[in-house]
Amino acid sequence: MNLVADTSKFDPVVLELGRLFTDAGYELSLVGGPVRDLFLGRISPDLDFTTNATPDEILQVAKKWADSHWEMGRDFGTIGFRKRNSNKEVLLIEVTTYRAEAYDPQSRKPVVAFGTSLIEDLQRRDFSVNAMALRLPAMELVDPFGGAEDLAAGLLRTPGKAEDSFSDDPLRMMRAARFASQLGFSLHPDVLSAMTGMAERISIISAERVRDELVKLICGAHPRAGVDILVGSGLADLVLPEIPALKLETDEHHRHKDVYQHSLQVLEQAASLETGPDGAVPGPDFVLRFAALMHDVGKPKTRRFEPGGGVSFRHHDLAGAKLTAKRMKELRFDNDSIKAVSRLVELHMRFYGYGEAGWSDSAVRRYVTDAGPLLERLHRLTRSDVTTRNQRKADRLAFAYDDLEERIAVLAEQEELDSIRPDLDGGAIMALLDIKPGRVVGRAYNFLLDQRMEYGPLGAEKAEEVLRQWWAEQPESQPAPAVEA
Incomplete structure (x- = not known):
């Protein structure tokens, strides 16, 4: 060329x-x-x-x-x-x-x-x-x-000896993976060999500099290639060890040789679902992509071999969320990014079972409320997590999620679902129960929020009725015992 x-x-x-x-x-x-x-x-x-x-x-x-x-x-x-x-x-x-x-x-x-x-x-x-x-x-x-x-x-090569270049600035090893992601380039064998032999030198680089290169890599046009280079060279063992650890685990559905390849495919698929600048999730979106890469990092910790010969990963979503937050803190990410990515990892399994068991309107409301502003990203992460080669199964899951999104849209139109609030605010609760600000007000608010989730909008009159019934059962509503003279 x-x-x-x-x-x-x-x-x-x-x-x-x-x-x-x-x-x-x-x-x-x-x-x-x-x-x-x-x-x-x-x-x-x-x-x-x-x-x-x-x-x-x-x-x-x-x-x-x-x-x-x-x-x-x-x-x-x-x-x-x-x-x-x-x-x-x-x-x-x-x-x-x-x-x-x-x-x-x-x-x-x-x-x-x-x-x-x-x-x-x-x-x-x-x-x-x-x-x-x-x-x-x-x-x-x-x-x-x-x-x-x-x-x-399309080749990345150093001007002089790769070992000299990486000795001068070990962050250049991260840059090699980043340029592979951004430009789709391959690495000269000498570059990859030097990276593999010198990977441990990345440990002298500050977490902030490593983080910045990682973000650019994840947001590149070919993030899978960049991550694969980090893992293959051994750099990931030092900067993102949760990812190479996935190579040891077997996917419970036996859809891939290991969870590592599955995670790379989910990353690719999530990136492909990003939107243009005016869409719901403009790409490149680091939060969505990094959640896709990290969504299964809890599996090594939760792997269990079942009596029948199967493998289970119960609660790997919760374990993965904690591991993701810990890793991002060590890489000095900002709190908002940490919360967003780890929350998506925590929620990525929530959808499964919808197609078989069916959800009540209450469950749909909770799904939306738990996702909050991450809902559009959660939609894309959940869809990307389907990597099965069984087309019938893939179609069934896609149909079920289409149905869920349609129900969310209908409920949102009816109830302004994205901003669900109880039918009474804190001021109305205090006035009705004649109480002062404190924990009791919070308990009453959460009770009404649960009612709102379960039954939809109650209206002020009905909300007041159920709140009085709830209040009558609370110890704070009972008169203080008489003091003997």
Whole structure:
């Protein structure tokens, strides 16, 4: 496959900045991802440049030209600029002094040494496809490590020895899996071999950096490939050990060789059910995808061999939710994401049995209420969990879930199901029972909520009647015993 960089799509600001630097006697090149994306027919939203100018000299050249600037990366040789183009669009630009980085093998942070050569700067980058540059303003391609050729072949290879690259920055091993997910690339055998041999070095990288790479991997176009690389290289044993553990377990329906392959298929299927920007679950949706990957991680802990030769995984949904929350906390995810993903894992088995036993309207209401704002994601996770090769069984489950969704829609239209509340609020409860704020009000509220779930809307008059009946049976409603004189 022959790829050609389409430089005609460049914003004129790029050439303008190039002329500023060359007129001042310095070199300037567009580098890394923006150059790679040109070959892929994409325009990168951020623009990264490299130069032989020092940070002070970068500021001297471009400070007045830009609308604003920032110096947070100054210690690493990076100065950032914000520039509005002729279309009033804001461009984010980073200019970095040529670097020759050296890493302390025991440190998480790079030791930065400024360089003087563009080739030297490109050689210290992670992969050959990111080690290309365009000299400005001449638009001359500099590709000393065959990045364009690797890009055409869909291959990830390091500019130098893979062991040296990963020793410098072990996070690059995670990036290799991430690029496989995002771009659909395969890994050069030397890269995969180095990752496998050096996987333990990922332990010196901060949880936050690992988390950020994992999110990008899961949200890529080919997440299954990325996860498989993490597992095959041994990296997952250190950053996401619950997933390789699934390779040891047998699916109770014997639909796959192991639960691991089933989980990868569920991940793929969940991603395929995401919607466009205006849909219910715009993709890529990390919460849905990660829940799909993690939904069965409770199975190793709950596996039981039954007397008849079968295997059961009772309550693996609850065990999996706890394991998922624990792992996400260790990876420093935010609380909202932790709660959402672990809740989906907890609820993913709730639907099963609907087709055979049938659900009352009360059970449907509880299903919706328990899912809350995650309902649309739960719909997609549940459907994705069907990976059986038995077409009759797959059709039966799909029909049952179609029926459940239809019932949810009908009830929602009748009752505004997505915001179920008792027929009386806390204020009305206190006024009716003549009580003050406290735990008793909460108990009364929950009682009315149960009634609402079970019987649908009661109306204020009926709600007051059943609440009085409930109150009459509570110890707090009884008069205090008389005190003897």
